[in-house]
Amino acid sequence: MDFFRNTGRLFAGLLLTIAFGLPAVAQEAESDAESAARYFNRLDQKKQGFFTLADMQRIEAKTFNRTDDDKDGLLTLSEFNFGIPDEERDVIERFTRRFRLADADSDGRITLDEYMAFCAKVVTTADTNQDGMVTEEEFVAAAGSGSAE
Ligand SMILES: [Ca+2]
Ligand SMILES: [Ca+2]
Numbered sequence: 727m728d729f730f731r732n733t734g735r736l737f738a739g740l741l742l743t744i745a746f747g748l749p750a751v752a753q754e755a756e757s758d759a760e761s762a763a764r765y766f767n768r769l770d771q772k773k774q775g776f777f778t779l780a781d782m783q784r785i786e787a788k789t790f791n792r793t794d795d796d797k798d799g800l801l802t803l804s805e806f807n808f809g810i811p812d813e814e815r816d817v818i819e820r821f822t823r824r825f826r827l828a829d830a831d832s833d834g835r836i837t838l839d840e841y842m843a844f845c846a847k848v849v850t851t852a853d854t855n856q857d858g859m860v861t862e863e864e865f866v867a868a869a870g871s872g873s874a875e
C-alpha cells in the first residue's frame with residue numbers, strides 16, 4: 727500500500743472511509759481496516775487507548791502544512807494527489823473524490839478550516855458513545871461499518 731505511506735493520504739482515505747463507508751471490494755475493505763488501526767496508533771500519541779478531537783487536529787494540522795507544498799495555506803488537488811503514480815487510476819479517482827468531499831465550499835482548494843472541520847466530522851462519526859474519546863475499537867468499527875451512511 728504505497729500510497730498509505732504518506733500520512734496525509736492515509737488521513738484523507740480514512741476520513742472518507744469513516745464518513746462514507748467502505749468501497750464494495752472486500753480486499754480494499756481489509757486493507758482499510760488495517761490502515762485504520764495503524765492510523766489510530768499514530769493519533770493515539772500518548773498510548774492511552776484513545777484520541778480526542780484536539781489530538782487529531784493537532785496532528786493533522788501538521789499533516790496539512792506538510793502536504794501544502796507551496797505553503798499558501800491551501801491544498802490543491804495536485805498537492806493532495808502528489809506522489810500517486812499515473813497508472814494507479816483507481817487510487818487517483820478515490821483521492822479526487824475525497825478531495826472534493828473535504829473541499830466543503832467546492833472552490834477547488836482545501837483550507838485549514840475545512841480540513842479541521844473534516845476532522846471534527848470524523849471524530850463525531852467515530853465516537854459512538856459520545857464521550858469525547860475515540861477508542862481504537864470505535865475507530866476501526868467506524869472505518870469498517872460506514873456508520874455515517
Ligand atoms: Ca498549497
Ligand atoms: Ca474550499
Ligand SMILES: [Ca+2]
Pocket residue numbers: 853854855856857858859860861864
Ligand atoms: Ca468514545
